[in-house]
Amino acid sequence: MASKPRATPSKALEGLLFDGMTIAAGGFGLCGIPENLILAIRDSGVRDLTVISNDCGVDDFGLGLLLDARQIRKMVASYVGDNSKFMNQFISGALEVEFNPQGTLAERLRAGGAGIPGFYTATGVGTTVAEDKEHKVFDGRTYILERGLVADLSIVKAWRGDAQGNLTYRRTAMNFNPDCAMAGKVTVAEVEELLPVGALDKAAIHTPGVFVDRLVVTTSEKRIEKRTVRAA
């Protein structure tokens, strides 16, 4: 087996990128995003991407950079937030968007990674989300069929990892990362610290190494979207 740690984000993605591919990216807003892998994808020039992610970062950071460079053809997402490029490209028709309820999106990734091709949920029944989907009644309640998601590549951001690919996440920077890590045919992680194998608390590993193919140690800017504080 090839060694998992790589020297740089672009080396970690070497040979994995191709036009028209599907990429799942962890993160929520600008929290817990694989920001250096996103930069390497932007610099690679790969295009016609389908990107699966909760949102699309902000105009000038995170996945917003790929929108800005017109590398994304389609977003599978749950929230636009305050990203005006995302909204304007969608409304003008330049960007295709498949809106998913956030829990449905997370479960689709988890299911895809777990080998489950579809599942029933009550979320979205009676809304546009349910259009053209199979409806089924269980115990008197109506549910719709949602499909599992598998990506050509998943990119995630973790706190600490080891050369086996075991990962832990920090606080709410976990968010979609473990679900995305499972859903990738290939998964690349950027980590803040690479610890010796055996140093992580074995019962507290969030993503076991089997889900991770390559990793790279990076320094993150960790930009804050909305700084809110209380008076001292």
Add this chain to the structure above:
Amino acid sequence: MWTREQMAEQAAEELQDGMYVNLGIGIPTLVANYAGDRDITLQSENGMLGMGPFPFEEDVDADLINAGKQTISELARTSYFASSSSFAMIRGGHLDLSILGAMEVSETGDLANWMIPGKLVKGMGGAMDLVAGCKRIVIVMDHANKHGESKLLKRCSLPLTGQGVVDRVITNLGVFDVVLGGLRIDQLAPGVSLCAVRSLTEATLVE
């Protein structure tokens, strides 16, 4: 008429000891300020149970935000988890209450709060999951839109977030419960007459 803060204070009366609660973005977030000494646990759908108040300046952490992307703090009881686990709590019926904002609510409890076709797209985020999974849904919103038109309608005109999901609506004019046949006035804000509410409400009001 109630202010935003007074609407939040009114909504806080929903909170009871031992409840697990999810608060939406905007006025619902303010509800936490009026919890008093009631022992409630706030869930944030980006992956946190036991959400604390805004941090002191020196404790601000980019890795610790709520679903509104605001920096927050943790508590002794806090736990963190992946998005799929977070929504297992929500969709599995484990949360007692969600308080959300809205663009429109119908007299049958339909809710619209995620897009205006061709104009404004926010995305549904976790709202469709919350209204499908939480035991009780309370909406806090202005009674009328910026054009002075009722947001309590016979039928929603905007794309729905959920059908027949709202239990109670708190507006700047009063508190309204979704019951068979329409909306029942639970109480009116100070200085608001029944006559005024009737003229400002499109939805059917029942006794």
